[in-house]
Amino acid sequence: MAPEPLTRAQIQDGLAELPDWSLRGDRIERTYTCGGHLAAAAMVGQIARVQEALGHHADLTLGYNKLTASVNTHSAGGKVTELDLELAHRIEQIAAEHGVGGTG
Template sequence: MRDRNIRVKERIKKYLKHHINMGESYRKLDNDEINIELSKLSNWELDNDRIRKTFEFKDFGDAFAFMTRMAIEVERINHHPEWFNVYNKIKVELTTHDVGGLSMYDFKLAKIMDDFEKVFL
């Protein structure tokens, strides 16, 4: 029981640290801000309260390598995508559920994904 309590406290501490450090980045963006940020990305589409993109790679190995590397970044910034993989394609959707729409964290993660995609081109 003691170990479980320690794990729960650590998860709460990590959650609070993350959300306190986010500050201004952790708010719902307005339409003008969304359009500005979207223009900085490569082939992302706006769909209501989320942005989405389909990445296409040479083969499953490259798609899996991309997802594996992105998993490290996702954990680092503690912002998790919805993603679906079929063979060489990965469909990604980003939104910030806690703010009920798009935040700078969605665009930050989208930019990281765009940058890393270039490794495979």
Template structure:
């Protein structure tokens, strides 16, 4: 069974509930800022393990203390529940490391 894209309403509801995330170029987008490079890289390492376990990988890049994330499900050609789930897990990890 193919993965279903989220509806516009589902995406808007997610963004309303998780206001640090925005819709950018049909992807969920967020920028995280850390105290330094080590904390940013540590966050990426934790998320890499989560992403690998769930077999859903972010588009991301890091510059010093900033990590920029874009989430989409290539197989579905859009945002899906997988993206919502990974975004929520990222926020949990970020909030656990003040």
């Protein structure tokens, strides 16, 4: 059974615990500023391993020293679900391990 889409209020409540994440259309996303390209790429690799373990994947955009994670649930019609909030929390943990902050 596909996960249920969250209401806008539920998403906003979830984002209260993820202050640097934002709702953009039907996705939640955040951009991280890394120490350089290799640092950003290393973070992508670690996120990819977590995504595989969860069976849920974000769209990751890698720039020189920036990494943007954008996520929704395809099986829920491209809407935000609890799976997305869980993945965002996991990505936050990875970012903290890498000493990475937001775009400011």
